[in-house]
Amino acid sequence: xxxxxxxxxxxxxxxxxxxxxxxxxxxxxxxxxxxxxxxxxxxxxxxxxxxxxxxxxxxxxxxxxxxxxxxxxxxxxxxxxxxxxxxxxxxxxxxxxxxxxxxxxxxxxxxxxxxxxxxxxxxxxxxxxxxxxxxxxxxxxxxxxxxxxxxxxxxxxxxxxxxxxxxxxxxxxxxxxxxxxxxxxxxxxxxxxxxxxxxxxxxxxxxxxxxxxxxxxxxxxxxxxxxxxxxxxxxxxxxxxxxxxxxxxxxxxxxxxxxxxxxxxxxxxxxxxxxxxxxxxxxxxxxxxxxxxxxxxxxxxxxxxxxxxxxxxxxxxxxxxxxxxx
Numbered sequence: 001x002x003x004x005x006x007x008x009x010x011x012x013x014x015x016x017x018x019x020x021x022x023x024x025x026x027x028x029x030x031x032x033x034x035x036x037x038x039x040x041x042x043x044x045x046x047x048x049x050x051x052x053x054x055x056x057x058x059x060x061x062x063x064x065x066x067x068x069x070x071x072x073x074x075x076x077x078x079x080x081x082x083x084x085x086x087x088x089x090x091x092x093x094x095x096x097x098x099x100x101x102x103x104x105x106x107x108x109x110x111x112x113x114x115x116x117x118x119x120x121x122x123x124x125x126x127x128x129x130x131x132x133x134x135x136x137x138x139x140x141x142x143x144x145x146x147x148x149x150x151x152x153x154x155x156x157x158x159x160x161x162x163x164x165x166x167x168x169x170x171x172x173x174x175x176x177x178x179x180x181x182x183x184x185x186x187x188x189x190x191x192x193x194x195x196x197x198x199x200x201x202x203x204x205x206x207x208x209x210x211x212x213x214x215x216x217x218x219x220x221x222x223x224x225x226x227x228x229x230x231x232x233x234x235x236x237x238x239x240x241x242x243x244x245x246x247x248x249x250x251x252x253x254x255x256x257x258x259x260x261x262x263x264x265x266x267x268x269x270x271x272x273x274x275x276x277x278x279x280x281x282x283x284x285x286x287x288x289x290x291x292x293x294x295x296x297x298x299x300x301x302x303x304x305x306x307x308x309x310x311x312x313x314x315x316x317x318x319x320x321x322x323x324x325x326x
Contacts (some may be wrong), residue, residue, distance in 0.1 A: 012056040012317045017043055017064055017085075017283060024306030031314055032057075045070060056289045057316065059309050060092070063295075069094035071316055078102045081316045083158035083309040087111045087298070088167075088246055088324055090219030105312035105324045108167060110304040115216075115295040116171035119244045120129040120179075122268030122289055123160075123212050126170065127153040129266075131289040140295055153211065153265065155180055161210025162186040163203055163227070164217030164245065170194055185209055203227075207234040212242065219246030227251065240266045244295055247271040256281055270295055297305045 014032040018040050028034045035055070037043070042063030043051070048070050051058050058081050071077075071093065081103045082092060089106050097104050125131050129152045136142050136150075160176040162169045165188040167295065176182040177196045184198040187206045192198075203226070207213055213235060217223045227243075228251040235241065241264055243250055252273040258264050266287035273276050275293065283287050296302060312322035 012313070013054070014057045014059065014313060015051050015055045016059045017061050020085075023303040024310065027307060028059075031310060032317075049073060052079045055079050057081040057083060057313050059083045059085055059306075059313070062088065062091060064091060064095035064099065066092045068093045071100045071102075072098045074100055081105065081313060081322075082314075083312045083322075084326075085305055085309050088219045090221075090246060090248075094326060099175050103316060103322065104326050105309070105316075105322045106326050107305045107308040107312075108324060110301060110308050112167045112171050112207050114298055114301040115168050115244055116175060116245050118270055118291065118295045119168075119172045119214055119216070119242055122244065122291065123155060123176075123214065123240065124268060125289040126242065126266045126287075127155050127212065128249045129287075131284045133157065133266055135286075155182065155212060157181050157184045157238045158211035159185060159209060161201075161206035161213045163206060163213065163215045164188060165192045165194065165198075165200075166216065166218070168244070169216040170196075171216075172216060175199060182212075188218045203231060204234045207231045208236070210239060212237070212240050215244040215245045215249055217245050217249055219249060223249050225249070227254075229254040229257065235264050237262060237263050240264065240268065240270045246272045247273040247275050250278065251259045252282075259285055 003062060011033045015035050016028060017037050019038065032280055048064065048066060058079055061168060066082060075248065077100060079102060082097060084092065086108045087106050087108045089104060092104055094104055104322045129150050133150055151187060160182045162173055174196055175182045177184050184196060185201050185206050186198055187201060187203040191200060215227060232254055250273060256279065259267060268289040270291045270293055278290060294307060312324055315322040
């Protein structure tokens with residue numbers, strides 16, 4: 001029986017790996033025979049293996065590490081599609097999934113503006129020392145305004161360097177250029193046709209010339225540790241470093257060393273190399289702004305992501321090619 005025939009006879013059996021917004025729950029229940037994990041912890045190896053054997057499809061999330069070893073126990077598992085909730089899918093071994101006949105999809109587009117907004121939040125918080133200032137007020141130690149209090153970096157008219165000029169990188173660039181009058185320079189594997197003034201350079205050249213460096217590349221083997229000591233050494237001492245991509249794009253130890261040595265002025269991070277573990281030294285630095293992976297944390301955005309993942313599942317089980325196969 002084809003996937004479409006199976007869908008008409010009985011709804012596909014789908015596991016959704018974590019609790020979801022109400023709109024996603026309602027739509028999922030309409031489409032499929034759904035089972036829900038109630039935990040917000042990543043799936044264990046045993047859970048992933050069991051799910052591959054028991055379900056026709058799985059909506060997976062960041063942290064559910066479907067490695068080659070997980071797939072290795074199967075020839076052709078019952079599960080035929082992993083619908084990733086999110087644009088980044090470096091937690092899934094795509095080659096291994098394909099080798100076992102499993103389609104993988106993601107949710108680009110739905111996350112673009114929300115993630116760009118968080119990049120701007122981190123840029124402004126880091127440059128204007130907002131986190132440090134908020135902690136000062138909360139501590140009760142603030143003694144009042146004075147002309148040289150907590151002087152930070154004025155970003156208007158400065159140069160932003162964006163590493164990765166995909167959808168999110170371009171959305172950040174537009175906000176910086178049109179909102180703050182910033183000059184845009186960028187590094188990308190290919191030349192991009194963009195609708196704003198921008199100059200393409202190497203990663204090191206971007207680091208050397210930018211007042212703010214923002215990383216917006218996808219995760220994966222190609223970008224693992226692409227930002228290391230050489231990049232931080234090239235940056236200007238007044239510059240700020242922002243990461244809204246994936247934590248392991250950055251050598252966290254090199255970032256810590258650069259901050260300790262004053263090679264850069266500050267950092268704003270939404271992701272971490274060993275997430276959710278954040279080094280104590282980073283947590284103690286006043287010139288580091290830390291967010292708990294808030295990139296897409298708005299209800300309408302998370303709902304859109306979930307609905308897009310469901311669209312991918314529905315297309316697959318109707319014998320149509322999902323719009324967002326990877």
